[in-house]
Amino acid sequence: xxxxxxxxxxxxxxxxxxxxxxxxxxxxxxxxxxxxxxxxxxxxxxxxxxxxxxxxxxxxxxxxxxxxxxxxxxxxxxxxxxxxxxxxxxxxxxxxxxxxxxxxxxxxxxxxxxxxxxxxxxxxxxxxxxxxxxxxxxxxxxxxxxxxxxxxxxxxxxxxxxxxxxxxxxxxxxxxxxxxxxxxxxxxxxxxxxxxxxxxxxxxxxxxxxxxxxxxxxxxxxxxxxxxxxxxxxxxx
Amino acid sequence: xxxxxxxxxxxxxxxxxxxxxxxxxxxxxxxxxxxxxxxxxxxxxxxxxxxxxxxxxxxxxxxxxxxxxxxxxxxxxxxxxxxxxxxxxxxxxxxxxxxxxxxxxxxxxxxxxxxxxxxxxxxxxxxxxxxxxxxxxxxxxxxx
Numbered sequence: 001x002x003x004x005x006x007x008x009x010x011x012x013x014x015x016x017x018x019x020x021x022x023x024x025x026x027x028x029x030x031x032x033x034x035x036x037x038x039x040x041x042x043x044x045x046x047x048x049x050x051x052x053x054x055x056x057x058x059x060x061x062x063x064x065x066x067x068x069x070x071x072x073x074x075x076x077x078x079x080x081x082x083x084x085x086x087x088x089x090x091x092x093x094x095x096x097x098x099x100x101x102x103x104x105x106x107x108x109x110x111x112x113x114x115x116x117x118x119x120x121x122x123x124x125x126x127x128x129x130x131x132x133x134x135x136x137x138x139x140x141x142x143x144x145x146x147x148x149x150x151x152x153x154x155x156x157x158x159x160x161x162x163x164x165x166x167x168x169x170x171x172x173x174x175x176x177x178x179x180x181x182x183x184x185x186x187x188x189x190x191x192x193x194x195x196x197x198x199x200x201x202x203x204x205x206x207x208x209x210x211x212x213x214x215x216x217x218x219x220x221x222x223x224x225x226x227x228x229x230x231x232x233x234x235x236x237x
Numbered sequence: 238x239x240x241x242x243x244x245x246x247x248x249x250x251x252x253x254x255x256x257x258x259x260x261x262x263x264x265x266x267x268x269x270x271x272x273x274x275x276x277x278x279x280x281x282x283x284x285x286x287x288x289x290x291x292x293x294x295x296x297x298x299x300x301x302x303x304x305x306x307x308x309x310x311x312x313x314x315x316x317x318x319x320x321x322x323x324x325x326x327x328x329x330x331x332x333x334x335x336x337x338x339x340x341x342x343x344x345x346x347x348x349x350x351x352x353x354x355x356x357x358x359x360x361x362x363x364x365x366x367x368x369x370x371x372x373x374x375x376x377x378x379x380x381x
Contacts (some may be wrong), residue, residue, distance in 0.1 A: 042366075043370075045364060047358070081241055082241075116328060116330075117326075117354065121355070122272075123272040152239050160302070164258045165256060178293060180272055183361060184360065193361045194361070194362040195362060195363040198363070231267075
């Protein structure tokens, strides 16, 4: 590890130009994504306009998994190397991941009622994503339940690492077991089974979600770093 | 060994252990993790007429009949056909050839009495014109 690249002061320095760039890209992607998904995208041959929920739901699910992977990696760094920047990034990412997971569950449920005929079933995919939400919740609860934040963070990081096992289960659930949820459309061996006019808005929305994550992550991490600095200064008085 | 290498090793071994044990648990509970049985699964199982189960399959084309409130249709997994009777509202996506999941009781070995019917959507998304064209060109089944 190149330690000087992971110094909090270096992070604060490089994010100063990075933050507006990320915010700008987020805005562009959101405008393009919303325009293509609501206006130019055709309705589905079977689901009609209800299919547009997919443009909100699928990227949210991807990001829910991606952010959890990021959280686990940062937890690993902070457990092994006790690195302050990894700690800050983990804490900053967790609530954003929980938000994506909740969004995925809510929009999926709203899509399920007209398409499947039910808001919720206890199939392997839906249940494993609900567990992911509980993992995010458990992470935050553990982190906050100690009087000393560093102890809470250590316990929470261990939980985050244990929960990594849920990621392949979520991804594999629709392939390994019979589920009501449909299998993946994009990562099929035979190529994506989604028409290009619908794939474009989907990927644009995924870009928008990604830059939303990056923007909010930087904002939250800078705030956390500054709070820590303040606390050190307070204690030196 | 430095403390950080120790921690690295400890976490690595612990994660490996969790991974292996989860794999074993999931393999052991494979039966219970499936959301539904296919008609072929049912032939290998003893299911009592009072046991509530879920079955899944494709609605056999030209098999849907409606008499009054009751709907009769057949579902198939391309191997075995099972008669289903249902009394209630069908989801919008229900149609011949569609995958469905029904919950209810296997009254006789070849007759399933459904209490709820859910439509199972597949992973294909396309505009109506593309679906039409695929049907005209007879490529419909390649597309799914």
